[in-house]
Amino acid sequence: MDSARADRFVSGLWDDEIVPQLVDYIRIPNKSPLFDAEWQQHGYMDRAAELMAAWCRSQPIKGLKVEIVRAKGRTPVLFCEIPGSGTDTVLLYGHMDKQPEFTGWIDGLSPWEPVLRDGKLYGRGTCDMKGFIACVLALAPSFKARRLKVPIHLAFSYDEEVGCTGVRPLIARLGEDLPRPRAIIVGEPTMMAVIDAHKRIDAYKTLVTGREAHSSKPHLGVNAISVAAQLVGELDRIAAELAAAGQDQRFQPPVSTLQVGNIRGGTAPNIVPKSCRFQWQVRSLPSADPAAVPKEFVAFAATLLPRMRAVAADTGVETTHEGSVPAFQAKPDSAAVALALSLTGANATQAVSYGTEAGLFEQAGCPTVICGPGDIEQAHAADEFVSLGQLEACMTFLAKLAERLA
Numbered sequence: 001m002d003s004a005r006a007d008r009f010v011s012g013l014w015d016d017e018i019v020p021q022l023v024d025y026i027r028i029p030n031k032s033p034l035f036d037a038e039w040q041q042h043g044y045m046d047r048a049a050e051l052m053a054a055w056c057r058s059q060p061i062k063g064l065k066v067e068i069v070r071a072k073g074r075t076p077v078l079f080c081e082i083p084g085s086g087t088d089t090v091l092l093y094g095h096m097d098k099q100p101e102f103t104g105w106i107d108g109l110s111p112w113e114p115v116l117r118d119g120k121l122y123g124r125g126t127c128d129m130k131g132f133i134a135c136v137l138a139l140a141p142s143f144k145a146r147r148l149k150v151p152i153h154l155a156f157s158y159d160e161e162v163g164c165t166g167v168r169p170l171i172a173r174l175g176e177d178l179p180r181p182r183a184i185i186v187g188e189p190t191m192m193a194v195i196d197a198h199k200r201i202d203a204y205k206t207l208v209t210g211r212e213a214h215s216s217k218p219h220l221g222v223n224a225i226s227v228a229a230q231l232v233g234e235l236d237r238i239a240a241e242l243a244a245a246g247q248d249q250r251f252q253p254p255v256s257t258l259q260v261g262n263i264r265g266g267t268a269p270n271i272v273p274k275s276c277r278f279q280w281q282v283r284s285l286p287s288a289d290p291a292a293v294p295k296e297f298v299a300f301a302a303t304l305l306p307r308m309r310a311v312a313a314d315t316g317v318e319t320t321h322e323g324s325v326p327a328f329q330a331k332p333d334s335a336a337v338a339l340a341l342s343l344t345g346a347n348a349t350q351a352v353s354y355g356t357e358a359g360l361f362e363q364a365g366c367p368t369v370i371c372g373p374g375d376i377e378q379a380h381a382a383d384e385f386v387s388l389g390q391l392e393a394c395m396t397f398l399a400k401l402a403e404r405l406a
């Protein structure tokens with residue numbers, strides 16, 4: 001399809017297919033399990049998956065397979081196959097869960113009530129990344145109409161912010177009962193730029209156990225908050241070390257970073273606190289050694305122990321690795337990157353600092369690329385929106401993909 005034809009095709013689908021899909025979907029407050037501990041009781045994840053599945057099933061596509069994969073205690077994955085004559089496949093991947101509400105939405109806008117204003121569709125998840133999913137679903141019938149040689153698989157999971165645990169069972173099936181795709185396109189918001197690398201994320205939790213005492217006799221206690229403060233100071237020192245270390249100008253910022261996200265400790269002003277815990281995250285360049293930061297941190301923590309244990313033997317510092325999202329670095333000859341470059345007409349790739357499932361797919365031996373509508377700047381903030389122009393660019397991209405695979 002030439003671009004003029006693709007444009008006409010896109011505008012025809014726009015009002016009837018895309019907007020109604022997105023509007024229903026935005027109204028479901030299916031936040032990531034990280035932000036909704038009771039996600040199983042709330043059932044929003046299932047509702048969202050069912051909505052998408054029902055929409056897929058309503059398409060007049062012969063041989064279409066739609067499956068909601070459920071594993072106990074895990075968020076569901078929606079899997080869909082648009083058949084083709086060959087066995088080689090292309091997988092389009094997205095995540096269905098959303099960020100929390102955030103405060104500070106401008107007047108008349110709110111997270112769960114979609115509003116179309118000045119060429120932008122506002123609402124939580126419009127940008128990250130339901131816009132992409134709506135475009136994919138709207139184009140599914142045209143994929144089929146083109147009599148594909150290469151089947152297109154769709155997989156929409158619930159990324160859990162750190163760990164990407166939702167997609168792991170699906171990845172385990174690639175090359176087993178599902179074919180290993182020749183290319184995977186992850187539709188995270190990139191402004192349709194072709195992304196071939198991202199940083200790694202490691203999440204940690206540190207628990208300091210001290211000894212309780214009355215504040216009039218602090219020498220009988222071990223102040224867990226004071227110990228935690230020293231540990232946080234050490235993390236800041238390591239962060240400064242990372243900032244001064246090797247740079248990779250493809251990333252913004254061009255260094256590995258680390259920060260403490262929360263801290264909790266103590267019970268009352270007149271009690272030496274017994275416990276203090278904090279969570280922290282490292283975002284490493286693909287070239288960095290992810291073991292280096294925790295090793296340095298744990299070595300520092302060990303230097304604090306003798307003084308703590310001189311007061312009470314059962315005091316200590318315990319650091320747990322809570323999860324990781326592997327860095328993504330596409331291979332130089334990646335078929336997925338070459339495909340996305342040719343479909344967008346871009347002549348260079350870019351790198352991003354946020355994590356996605358792309359690293360997991362690439363690790364599993366599947367050539368992967370990240371390319372999707374919208375700007376990540378608008379994804380994790382109030383007033384989230386995706387511009388209609390970006391959704392149209394995505395539709396054009398997908399229409400050309402169908403052409404290429406026909």
Ligand SMILES: [Zn+2]
Pocket residue numbers: 095128129188189
């Ligand atoms: Zn996302």
